[in-house]
Amino acid sequence: MTMERDDWQFPWAKGWPEIDRAGMVEVDRRMVETYGIALEKMMENAGRALATVAWRRWLVGRDAPRVTVLAGNGGNGGGALVAARRLAAWGACVEIVLARPATALAPVPAGQFAILKGMGIAVVEDPPEGAGLILDGLIGYSLSGAPIGRVADLITWANGSGTPILALDVPSGFDASTGRLAMPSVSANATVTLALPKRGLTDPAVRWAVGDLYLADISVPPALYATMACPIRTPSFAGEDILRIA
Ligand SMILES: NC(=O)C1=CN([C@@H]2O[C@H](COP(=O)(O)OP(=O)(O)OC[C@H]3O[C@@H](n4cnc5c(N)ncnc54)[C@H](OP(=O)(O)O)[C@@H]3O)[C@@H](O)[C@H]2O)[C@@H](O)CC1
Ligand SMILES: [K+]
DSSP: OOSOOGGGSOHHHHTOOOBOHHHHHHHHHHHHHTTOOOHHHHHHHHHHHHHHHHIIIIITTOSSOEEEEEEOSSHHHHHHHHHHHHHHHTTOEEEEEESSOGGGSOHHHHHHHHHHHHTTOEEOSSOOSOOSEEEEESOOTTOOSSOOHHHHHHHHHHHHSOSOEEEESSOTTEETTTTEEOSSOOOOSEEEEESSOBTTTTOGGGHHHHOEEEEEOOOOOHHHHHTSSSOOOOOOOTTOSEEEOO
């Protein structure tokens, strides 16, 4: 699978369709209710894509590389927990840091967390030093206001760690409704966004937070996009389920 395709390099030059939070919530709803593509399935695709980019860009060839996974209690955290499972199975030494107590995890992320516990994956309270990569699964498209509390502390810690950061869907702190960054915002080396680029992600002004941008296919049927209130042209993945688009 080639991760780089020249013709995908500059989406704003290519008119990549972008989507805001409301649109993505509608896509998620129709995936489940119209097509029966369960959240677990979407989350598995999201997490595997995150793990694949993590492995191929930062971890391949290294012996038991250490990965710190920062997980919020929503779908973004769930996708990162799937990536944690895949990376652990590929030989990474994974440490999970939850932003909220495990009891606050939403049902599907909680299921992912239970699997990780069953695998004996380490869950640590304080983020460890010296990891080779940090996964940002704190907040995705459901940011509400500027990050606060432990989430904000973890963002600040990750940014100051000197360790590369790979963000899921959006860098935590990025507002997918407005395309603007709240502070603090994760300053990611790369972001794996899901289905469609979230509104504003390809704006060069936010590149310092987004980093290199990958788009992951989570199997949205073209007809779903075509019958949206504002029809969307489907990105052509054509057998390559992760594309670098910026
Ligand atoms: N088809 C797809 O695209 C798929 C998308 N998927 C993924 O789901 C994501 C959307 O998931 P979501 O809606 O569960 O919420 P999400 O973004 O995880 O954030 C909620 C968390 O953020 C927190 N939080 C919010 N604001 C905050 C603040 N200011 N300061 C601090 N904390 C704040 C909030 O805390 P709380 O409000 O509960 O206290 C809660 O913990 C999406 O981005 C994608 O990654 C996958 O499921 C696969 C399919
Ligand atoms: K994130």
